[in-house]
Amino acid sequence: MTFNIPLTYRPLSAASLPDTLANIPALRARLGGDPKHWTVREVSDGYLNLVYLVNGPDGSLCTKQSLPHVREDKDWPLPLDRTAAEAAYWRMVGPHAEGLVPEIYHYDPELALIVMEQLSPHRVVRHGVVAGETYPGLGAKVAEFSARSTFFTSDFFQKQEFKHRGVAELKDNHVLHRIMLELVYQDPFIASPRNHWTTPHLDAFVEDFRANGRIRAAAARLGLKFLSSPQALIHNDLHAGAVMIAGDDVRIIDPEFSTFGPIGVDLGIFIGHLLLGYYAQDGHAKPGEDRSPQQQWLLDEIVAFWFAFRRRFVELWRDNAAGDAYLASGFADPVGQAVAQAEREAFVDGLFADAVGYAATAMIRSIIGYSHFAELESIAEPDRKGAAEAGALSLARQFLLEPQRFVAIADVIAEAPRHRRAPGGRFAP
């Protein structure tokens, strides 16, 4: 498979980047001085992009450019359309999420290049979680982002036409949409050659996920909902690697997988990856190090995230009911207001149930699917890695098998410690 690449496209190098930026007056002015003296540092991370940090005497910026293939695998072609999708996401979500996303300075479709605010001294939350750092307040900030980004792109705020146009605008990003669909909702439950896992430790889990009818059915229902419930524009990859933090300042990045989908997907991915971090702590603890404060912090942030999301989504809806769903003029009287409030709360309760399910699929795909993540992947010792992963898989499995046990976020917090496994041998589900 090959994809169209604009004739003028070229991957930018640290050497060629200053000239390109200097041709754009606003960027040249922002950096200031002589482009020859700008510093350029490559910080490419993740699977997909070239990322540079550029600093000049007057300011700084960050460039993100799509490559026409997976960064580490030139034989896996990827279309450049994902940059258009990211730009579209920022255009639709940015105005409603000021201060929670990077400022976007420039978008060049032919170079598949986005130039944005350099987030400094921000750190990717995932790296901090691995290092044993804690960021009190993280959950509430991400909740604010999730509530705003989804509410303001939902049918409660938007007119019907917005979503139809939005789906049309994102449709050319179908390769990334397909990757996400297959890697999360399909591969882990079949014998896909892309799957890999810590073996033999997790073999019995993997076998169970492919054989257990109730698990397969639960995962398929989540996949169907992912395909057929475009409640809002979702980020669709909201793990701890897409969150940067510096003190109180939290920013969400990397929305190139964005699509119209169930709001619970974003909530579940974020919760699921905090839970991965929770189970990973034992594997990262140095001899004699007690990671229980970090574990408690992660669980606290999950609670804070959910309560803040729930409160903010309901408030935003109450105060901004401009959409085609639950037409405001139909609920303006006192009875209508009371009914609408009950409907809002019931809707968000439904999102919680979805979030539990999507937390499960996010955790499972991160451990036995194609893409693994540093929380667990960077645990050096296989027995400890397997034990941490088995704990996460065990909770995820219960999310799928006994969703009725998780009616409140407290149920998640209460169950999480019970699934921890001690290193040693193979693990049974």
Place this chain on the structure above:
Amino acid sequence: MTFNIPLTYRPLSAASLPDTLANIPALRARLGGDPKHWTVREVSDGYLNLVYLVNGPDGSLCTKQSLPHVREDKDWPLPLDRTAAEAAYWRMVGPHAEGLVPEIYHYDPELALIVMEQLSPHRVVRHGVVAGETYPGLGAKVAEFSARSTFFTSDFFQKQEFKHRGVAELKDNHVLHRIMLELVYQDPFIASPRNHWTTPHLDAFVEDFRANGRIRAAAARLGLKFLSSPQALIHNDLHAGAVMIAGDDVRIIDPEFSTFGPIGVDLGIFIGHLLLGYYAQDGHAKPGEDRSPQQQWLLDEIVAFWFAFRRRFVELWRDNAAGDAYLASGFADPVGQAVAQAEREAFVDGLFADAVGYAATAMIRSIIGYSHFAELESIAEPDRKGAAEAGALSLARQFLLEPQRFVAIADVIAEAPRHRRAPGGRFAP
């Protein structure tokens, strides 16, 4: 509001039509002979289009052309994009619904013209229902169409990309999408100037629909689902005026409102309009005429429709599971097959619940909204008309207020007679 009209667009008259058709060799050959001798008869019906039947010595056809305004109201402009949407629907659904839809001979985007098979001696089912005719077997045929048209455009058969492309293709038909949204899910539950109803007979119902919080909430939930659950490409206007019949031959027409939406919408509209026909019978009975056989026939067809739809949708899914939802390779083993069958049945049971709700909104909008339909509208005597309409509204109201009472189609059939009202005065909900 005005819309783009191609420079070469012109409404075709009975006089100009033969020349236009004669320029298309396949159509000229189909009709045969000298175009001067072709007969052209206008049969425009409904709100939106110019329709002609054309006959020649060798064959016949039907032309349907969009007008740039509501047919009876030149001050209500309508875009011609609806013909592109209809053509797209036939392209997506036609191959899967052979024999249940008209054959499409030609589509001219600049004239907003579709040329199709002339259905003769077919009759519009609505007219027959008013006249007291019965068509045994109707329900099973429409069920076959509904099962095929929705299954083959669903995530159970299609890949993810199909729907994204389909939504993009239909998005320019937003004016018709908005009309349907507002007329069905919004207007009847607010004080819209477009609403009208038999007064004073139905005043108390109308007041209740705008004041009753539980009804408003139920209607808003259905509206939200309409906006955010694109399970399949739906016809979206599948009332008895969109069904033509001649003996065993049943054809579905007029998909210009089609959109990706909940499958239950099509099911509910069809069931709802048969129920309108059921309540209308008393109003159309001549002195001494017994319409109870017709009433029984309508209830029988509702039962047959539901059971045939349920069986066929499940069968089609079992035999054609090519889609991204419930990936076939994940359910190929005996356990998987058993689980998948249970999932299919549970999914279709969910469609029944949706159908009951969408039957309610279809009935309500047909009686107190903007567009009324001949089943009830053609009842001459206001007291009898009001009584028939009150019966339909009363059942629809129960559908919204007590959905838990309707778990099987038999529950609908058992309740329907209990809501009939005798003519006389105003009706209380």
